[in-house]
Amino acid sequence: MASPINSKSAREKLKPRREPYWSRIQTGLYVGYRKPEEGDGTWIARRRADDGKQQYHALGTFADYDQAVKAATQWANALDAGVSAKGMTVKQACKHYVSHLSLHKGKASASDAEGRFRRLVDDAPLGRIDLAKLRTSDLTAWLSKQVELDEDDAEDEEDLRRAKDSANRNLASLKAALNLAMKDRLVATDAGWKTVSKFRDVGRRRNAFLPLHQRTALVEACPEDLQRLVKAMLLTAARPGELANANAQHFDRDQGTLALEGKTGYRVVTLSTAAMAFFDECAKNKIGNAPILATDFGQRWNKDMWKKPFREAAKTAKLPTTAVLYSLRHTAISEMIADGMDSFIVAKLAGTSTAMIDEHYGHLRHDKTRARLDAVALL
Known part of the structure; x- marks a missing residue:
């Protein structure tokens, strides 16, 4: 006997009801069609478990009967393979x-x-x-x-x-x-996520390095307040947000250090002699929570304030279009590594990991090591 749900025309003649219209697929396995008052009908699978209890599984909407049967069969086969009958989000x-x-x-x-x-x-x-x-x-x-x-x-x-x-x-x-x-057999297939791919070429080595002549041109092109922020980044390799958050009290003249706090937490960095003189000048007539680096209007820097002025300065200095404020951090780290500083020390100063230093700046260390090896007569 033909099933009342195996064709679209047959389903259209059914009376709407909550209880599904069932069709047997195989022994103990059924597919059901629930006819609503209006809109698309939905499909459901039913099977008898080994303990005699009925198991149900909502299949959703399908265009035809064969698709619903296929989905019901896959569900039953997954249960036979040990997949949990309970849904998991x-x-x-x-x-x-x-x-x-x-x-x-x-x-x-x-x-x-x-x-x-x-x-x-x-x-x-x-x-x-x-x-x-x-x-x-x-x-x-x-x-x-x-x-x-x-x-x-x-x-x-x-x-x-x-x-x-x-x-x-x-x-x-x-x-x-x-x-x-x-x-762990909580779902039958990985079709929903297996083919989702990650973004490509985003963990690559940074390439917006600014050589000395470009750094000089940039500093000269910057207005005075932005010039101080640019110099601070080159002298510390810090993130711009960390320097924007720094207050006058975070600069220790006696120890020659600057306390910074940002995405990697709190750290105290050692300053070079040049950096000490620079921050000493920046901190003049400032106390407590006053920003050590501020705009000409006395405001604390943020991304919205430095973005446009930096773009204009970079354009005036004829920097590469890839150059952004963050490029100064990359440049400072590159110079430290290229000059032979230990990656552990550079990582502490920059507030990052040695793994990141080795991954993105290791080539500079190899170049330095190669130059030293070339100076040694081995053969």
């Missing part, structure tokens, strides 16, 4: 992964992943999606949203590159969580 999969990390990798790894998921998954629409219904487009949209920077809010290519690099790390953590869910 992306958020729950992330919690499952954090527990796994805590047990096998330690608290630090678990805390890092937990923080990413709390910021980007837990309260996002993505977090509420059932793993079995997760689509590639859901994950792609989630990834793209992380780099939706307004052009005026990004430090040109450098900000966008860093945003993409960060998004790649977030994607790696999420895919690790989803892959663990599949490994």
Whole structure:
């Protein structure tokens, strides 16, 4: 006997009701069609478990009967393979992964992943999606949203590159969580995320290095207040935001140090003799919480204030179009490494890791070492 739901015309003749119209696929396995008062109908699968209890699974909407049968069969086969019959959301999969990390990798790894998921998954629409219904487009949209920077809010290519690099790390953590869910048979397939690719060429070595003649031209092209910020970056290799946050009280004349606080926390950096003289001049007639570097109007610097003046100065100095304020930090680190400073010391001064120094500036150390090797008669 023909099923009342195996053709579109047959389904259209059905009376709307909450209870699905069922069609047997094979022994113990059925696919059902729920006819609503209006709109598209939905499909559901049903099977009898080994313990005799009925198991149900919402399949969603399909254009035809055969697609619903295929989905129901895949669900049943996944259960036979050991996949959990209970649905799991992306958020729950992330919690499952954090527990796994805590047990096998330690608290630090678990805390890092937990923080990413709390910021980007837990309260996002993505977090509420059932793993079995997760689509590639859901994950792609989630990834793209992380780099939706307004052009005026990004430090040109450098900000966008860093945003993409960060998004790649977030994607790696999420895919690790989803892959663990599949490994632990909490979902039948990885089709929803397997083909989602990370952003390419965003972890590459920085290339906006400014040689001495360009640095000199830039300083001369800057208005006096921006000139002080530019010089401070070149003398310390600090991030611009860290210098903008620094107060007069953070400069210790006796010790020759400057306390900075930013994305990597609080640190006290040693200043060169030239830097000590520079900050001593900047701190004149300033006390307490007064910004040690300020605009001509006495305001604390921020990205919106330095962006346009820097672009104009860079254009006047005929710098490469890739040059941004952050390029000065890269330039200072490059010069320190090229001059033979130990990467551990440079990392402490710049507020970064030795791994980052070796990854992005190691080539400079090799060049320096090669020059020294060339001076040694080995053969």
